[in-house]
Amino acid sequence: MTNAIAIDSSALDRLQAGFDFDLDWFTTWSEDSLPEGVARVEVGDTIYFLGPKADADSNLLVIEIKKKGLFDALAPKHRPEAFLRLVRFGRSESKSGRHPLPISWSPYHAESLVSFRSNSGASGEHARIEADLNPHGTKHAFAYDISREKRDLYRAEIDYNAFDAAVAGLDDAVIAMLSRLPTPVRGDDTRVELPELANRVTLGRSLDAWLDGLLTQRQLDFVKVSLTKSLRLVGAAGTGKTLSLVVKCVSELRKHMNGTEGYRSLFLTHSQATVELITQAIASMDHEGIMARSKASYLKICTLQELANEAMKYDLDGLEPLSSDGLEGRALQLEAIEAEIEHVQRSDWVTAKSRCSEGFCKGMSSIRGTPAFRTFAREVANEIACVLEADGVRQSAQRRERYLNEPRKAWMMYLPDIEDRRVILMIYDRFRTFLKGVGVLGADQMIADYLGFLDSNRWDNIRHREGFDTVFVDELHLFNRQERMTLHHLMRDDSKAPVVIMAYDSKQSVRDTFNGLNDVSGGVAGLSRDMRLGETERFELTEGFRYTPEIARVLEWIDQGFPAAGISEELGFDWRPIGLGSMKQSGERPILVRAKSTLDIWNCVFPRARDRAKSLQKGKRVAVLCASEALFKRYSEAGEYRDWFLPISDREQLSGLRHAGKRFVFSMPDFVAGVQFDTVYLIEVNDGEVEEGPYSTGSLRRFVSTVYLGASRAEQVLEIYSSEERGGASRVLRHAINNGALDVIDIGDLQ
Template sequence: MTKNIAAVVLDKKAVNILDRAFVEDAWLQKFEVPQNADGLRRVESSDIVYLLSEDADLDDGYLVINTAVFSPLQELSKPRIAFERIIRVALRHFDRSIAIPIPWQAYHSGSRLSVFAQAARDSKQRIYFDQSPDGSGNLYSFAVTSNPEDLDGVPKDEDLYKRAVEGICDALLADSPLAPPVGNFGVLLSEPLGVRLAGSGTLSEWYEQRLNREQRAFVDRPHDRPVRLRGAAGTGKTQSMVVKCLHDMYADPDSDKTFAFLTHSSALAHTVVRGMLHALDPNERWTSMMTPSGRPKLWIGTIYELAQEKLGYDKKGLEPLSLDGREGREYQRVLIEEAINQVLVSPEIVMDHFPGCQDFEKRLTNRANDPSLIDELMNEFACVLDLEAIKKDTHEANRYARGSREPWQMVLPTEAHRRVVLEIHDVYRAKLRLAKMLGMDQMIADFGRYLGTHEWGALRERDGFDLVFVDEYHYFTRAEAMLLHNLFKPRAQVSGRWPLLMAYDIKQGTNDVALSGSMEKFRNPGVGESALSELKQVYRSTPQITAFLRDLDACFPAMDLEGEYATYVAESQQEEGDTPTLTVFATDLELVDSVFEQAIRMARDIDGGGSQVAVLCLNETLFDKIYSAGRVRDKFVPITTREDLKELRYARNKCVFSMPEFVAGLQFHTVFLIHVDGADYDEDQGQGTRRRYVSRVYLGASRAARKILLLSSKEHGGPSQLLDTLLANQTLRLR
C-alpha cells in the first residue's frame, strides 16, 4: 500500500532551487527528486518529506506545507500553480525585497496570510499561511478553501506542523536514500530564465571583457546625476543596468547605501532580473547584503508593489486592476462595453451630446463591426483621462473637451465627441468602484500623495534609496515617473540632481503611455536634467533581422518627439542568418494549422525546445479565438500576461503562444508573427492607431534572435500594407 505524504518541509535555499523548477502535478504526491538534483536531497521520515539543500542548517527558516493543500478533494485545476504560489510567498517571507504579485490579492490578519491559489479570475480558491507558527520565523502553508473565508476561522493542523519541525534535526543528520538514476520524477530543476537571457559570464568577466564601449561608459558613470540609457531592442539595456547595479553594490559592500531596481512587470523583476543577477553571481551574495542598520541593500520589484507595500491595500480588501494581462484587459473591455450600452440609452446624453456627433453615435452603436473602437477608448482612458485624473464636470474635463489634441490621440474632432467619451469614462469608473477595484492610476495617485506626507518625510532617510534603476521606462506613465524623485533618501541629491537611471525604447510601447504629456518625462522627470547614454550594437538578432527592423522602423509615422523618437541605427554583432519570410494563407484555419505544425517541428530541432519558439498574434480578437480553439490547444503553452513568464518552463515539446506585449523583455530563437493582416492597418487610420500597430509588430519581431516568419490571411485582407516597403527592399521575402 502506498503511503500518503502528510507534509513537506523545505529550507530557505531549497525554496530558491524549487522556484526555478519545472513541476508536474503528479510530483506533488511523493516529492521525489533525481540524483544530482542541483544540491537538493530528499529525506523521508514517517509521513513527512524533507527537501534540503546542501547548506541547510537547523537555525534556517523553513517552509512547511500541509500536503492536503494539493489533495484532489480541493479540486484545484492546476495544483502546480498552487505550489508555485506557495514557493513565491516563501521567497517573500525569507526575503522582504521580494513582493507578492498584486493580482494574487494577499490578505493579512495578524500572522495569517492568504492568496488566490489559481490564476483564473473565476477561481475563488485561496491558500492560507501562518507567517509565525509557534512564534518562529518559519512559514506554514496549512489550508486551501474553495472561497475566501475569514483568515482567523480557517482550521490549522498544529500537531502536523510540530511533528514536521521536530523532525528537522534528524533529517539534517540522516543519509539520503539513493534515488533511481532514471525515471519520470515529475520535477526538472533548471537554471533561472534570466540566466538564459544573460548568457554565460560572471560579473568580473562582463565588466572587464564583454561590455562594449558604450555599455562600459554607462556602467562607470558616477551617482551624481540622472542618466537615460536609450537603445533599440537587443542592444543590452537590461544587461547593462544589471551589471551596473551589481558592480556598484559590490564596489562598496560595507556602506549603508541602498538600491532599488524597478520594472513595469513583476515577472520581469523577479524572474528575469533576478535570474540575470544570478548569472553574474551564482552565489547570490546580493540577496544577503544588508546595511549596518539591517536593511536589504537591494530592492527589486515594480512601482505598484512598492506602492502596495507602503499603502497596505492588501490589508484593506481593495484589489487594483492590472491591465498588463489579457484577463485584466478583457475585464476592462467588458466594463467599457457595459458603459457604452448605458450611455447609448441615456436620455440626457442622447439629447445633449449625440446631435453634435452623430457619426460617433453610429460608431458606438455598430461597434461589433469596429474592433478597434474599444482599443482606442482603452488607450484614451489609460493615456489621457486616467493619467491626467480628468473627471466629468470638472475644470480639467472642460479643458479636455475644448482644448487641442495631439496627433497620436483618438480621433475626436468636436467637443461633443469628447463629452461622450467623458460620459463613458464616468460610467466605467463607477463600475470599478462598485466592484471595489482600483485602477493602477488611482493606486499611483494615492502613492504620490503618500510620498508627500509628513510620515514619509520622517521615514525617507531610513526607507528611501540612494540609487534607483528603472528598466522599461517607456511603460511608465508620467504620473509614475514624476513620483520617482520622492523615493530617494535626501542625501542622494547632488546639486539638485537625483541618480535615477532609466533604460527605454519608446518604439516598444504598444500604447501611448510613453508619448502622453511631453518628452520632459525623459529629459527631467523631476530629478534634474538627465545625461544620455545610447547603445547602438545589437547582440540579439542576426544582420538580416536587424535590416528587417531598420526598414520596419522607417514605417513609423513621423512624430516630433524632441529627438526621443530616434531612427533605428543599430548594427548586428551576430553571425548571418535567414531573411525573414512572409506566407499568405487563403483562410484563418489553414494559417493556424500550418503555424503550429511548423512551430512544433522547429521546437524539436533547437536547444531549449518549445521555450525558444514563439507564435505571436497581432490581433487580440483572433488571439482569443485561437487560444480557445480545441484543435490546437495541446500544441502550445499560452502566455496571456507578463506574469506568466514561468510558464515558459513547460513548453518543452510544445511552443509558446502569446502576443508581443506579454513577452516584452524576452527573446526566442524563432518568432512566428501571425495575422499581419491588411484589415488591421491602412494609411488612412489616425496617426496614433498606426503607430501602435507598428510598435506591436516591431516589439514582436524584435523578440527573435535567429528567425522571423510572418503569416497573414486573405480572410482579413491579406498582407498588411505595412510590409510593402520591406518586400520592395528585400528585407522580407515572400514564400
C-alpha cells in the same frame, strides 16, 4: 510516508532561480531535478532540501504534504506554479506580522497566519494556500493547508506535528548532508545550470563573470558609471537592456554590502511576470549571497501598482485595486471603457452626435470588435489616464469646465470640438460609476491617489525611512505619463538629484504610453524634464544577441515604418532609426507569406508550427504570434488544433512555458515580451488593422510596435503571414519587402 518537505533559506535562493522538473516530481521529490548545490536528505518522515549554507540555525520553509495535503488538492498541471509561489513566500521577510506578497495573490492576514491564491487567475484554479509566518514564535514558516474558500483564519485549528518533526530533525539532516562526499567541481564554476526560462536574462553566470568579460563595452560603461544622476539605457529588442540593469543593480548592492547606512534600492517593473523574472535573474547571479549578507541594505522588487497599494492601504477601507499588474490592469480597464462606450452609443450619443466633429463621430459610431473601435477605445483610455485622472477633473465643476475649454496639447486625443469632450466626460463618469459599483479602483485612479500621497506632508515626514536611494525601472516604455511622474518622488532625500536608472525601447510601446514627451537634442531631455529628473546621462546599446543578422535587417526596415509625424519631435534621439549589429551567425532569410484568408492561415500555420516544435531539440521553442487583437480571440476559441499549443493570454502565464513540452505557444507579441523563440510565425499582419481617420497615426504607431515586438521574438526563423481578405500585407512591411529583407511567396508555394 512523507509528511513534510523542509527547505532551508540557501536552498530557497537556488530554487527561486528556477529549475526544471516534471509533474511527477511532486510525488517522487527526486534529487535529480534539483539545481546544483541543493541536496536532498531524508530524516524520519521529512524530506529536506538543503543549500550550501544550511546549518542547524537555518530558517526553514516547512510544507505539509501528507495524503490529502497541500499538493494532492491541486491538479498536477497547477502544482508547479503553487510550489514556486511557496518558494517566493519562503524567501521574503515578513514585517510586523504582515508578509510582502503580491496583491495579485489576494493575501489575507490574521495575526501570524496568512492565506493566498495558489495559482494565477488565468489558470482557473482558485485554491488558497494557508501558512503560519511565525509558528511557535520562531522565524520559520509553515504551509499547513490548502482550501477552496477564503476561510476565517482566526478560527483555524492547526496541527503542528509535521512542523515540529521537521524542525527537530534539522540537525541530523545537516550532518547527513555534510557527511556526503563532495561533488566534483566543474571546469566552469561561475555557471549555475538553469532551465531555459530562468536562463534567459543572466545565463546562470555570476556577477563577477559578467563584469570580468561577458558584457560588451557599452554595457560595461553603463554598469560602471557613478550614480550621481539619473541614467537612461536605450536599445532595440534583444540588445541586453534588462541584463545590464540587473548587473548594475546587483553591483550597486555589493558596493553597499558592508555598509551601515542602510542603502535602500527599488526595482520597478510594469508586470508581475517581469517581477518574477527579475527576482529569478538576481537570485541566479548572486553567487556570493550578497542579498543575504547585506543586513543594512534593502532591495524591493515590485510593480508600481503594488507599491501604491501598500502605501494607500485600500484594504482597510474594503477597497481592492483592479490589479497589481500594470499590464493586466490596463487590459481590464480597457474592457470596462469599451463597455461604457457601448452604453453611451445606445443612449446619450443619439442626441449628441449631431454636435460632434466628423472624426469623433466616426470613432464613436464604430462597432465593438473592429480595429476602428479598439483604436478609438485606446484613445479614450489614454485621455482618461493621462488627462482626466491626472488633472483631477472629477473633483469640481471648475476643473470640468477648464477641461472643456482650455487649449489642448499635441499629445492629447484629437478632440477639436467642445461637444467631443462632453461625450468623453459622459464615458468617464459612467466608467467611474462602474468601478465604484463593484468596489474596485482603476489602475489610473490608484496612481492618481498615490501621486497625491507622494506630495503630502505625511510622505515628506517618512520618506527618509521609506524612500529609496536608487530606483531601477525596467520597460519604462510601458509606464504612462502619470506613472512616470511618481518616480522622482520615491527618492528618500529630496535635496539631492534623483537617481532613477531606466531601461526602455520606445518602439516596443504598443499602448501609446509614451504620449506627452517632448525630447530635443542638446540641453535637458524632455523625458527627464517631464519626469522632473534634472540632468540625465544616456547610454545606447546597438548589438543584438538574440537573432540572426537576417532577422536584425528585417527589424531595421520595420523600424522605418514608424510614423514620424509628431513623435520624432517628442522623443528625439530615442526615436531615431535603429542600427542593429547581430552577434549571431547568419541564418535563413525571413519570408512574407501571402494567404487568401484567415482560414488559409489557420490551416497552414498551426500544423506547420506543430511539426516545427516536434523537430526541435529540448529547450527550443516555437511561437505563433497574432498581430490582430480581434482575431487572436477567434483563433484562441477555435477547437480543431487546441491540443497542439499552449495559449498565453497574459504575462503571468509565462511561468507555464517550461511545461509546454512539444506544444508550441500561441499568443500576441505583447504577452511574450522578453521571451525568445527559435521560430516565430507572425500572423495577420494585415493592412486592414489600421483604418484611416483622425486617430490613424496613433493606431499605425501601435501596430508597427506590435509587429516590431513580434518579429524581434524570433532567434532563427521568422515567417510573417498576411491575408488578402483583410487588406493584404501591411504597409509596415513595405520597406523590408522593397529592400530585399523579406522574400515574398504565396501560401500554396510553401515547402
